[in-house]
Amino acid sequence: MCELCGSTEELSEFEVSGRDDAKVTLCGVCKSQIESGELDETHFNCLNDAMWSESSAVKVLTFRLLNKLGRQDLVDMMYLEEDERSWAEAGVESDEDDGLVYKDANGVVLAQGDTVVITKDLDVKGTTFTAKRGTAVRNIALVRGNAELIEGRVNGVKIQILTKFLKKS
Secondary structure, three states: OOOOOOOOOOOEEEEOOOOOOOEEEEOHHHHHHHHHOOOOOOHHHHHHHHOOOOOHHHHHHHHHHHHHOOOHHHHHHOOOOHHHHHHHHHHHHHHOOOOOOEEOOOOOEEOOOOOEEEOOOEEOOOOOOEEOOOOEEOOOEEOOOOOOEEEEEEOOEEEEEEHHHEEEO
16 A cells, blocks of 8 residues: 555555665555645645654655645654654755745845744735734745745644745744
């Protein structure tokens, strides 16, 4: 069965980069999304369980996927041995090297996992609340391909925020 989601359909091996013979059994859905880079966060809710796997290759792949999804809360909960963590982080750096520089309203450079503060009341589309000025957003994720956006959780909802309405704290 798929070592990430548990499906038994269209199984094949997937090689986790960075080590020889580091393979994981994946279903067709997981494998196609990983290879395309377009991850469906709903499908990958299964990573909540996969992150506790005994297999180093599964843990490393889970770490990398959670980083791509911007789920820093789950990444922080993961336990990885020192060699597993360096292996996992090596793959994340190569995946996210897009050359963009993310800056807050004051021109301070932002990085993945930083904490920022909202500088203006913002209506959040698709919800019934307003993200209030002064709200801290912890463990931000950088939106790939757009240096003007970050992702973070406000009131438990994952939202995208323009960097011009943020300052690093």
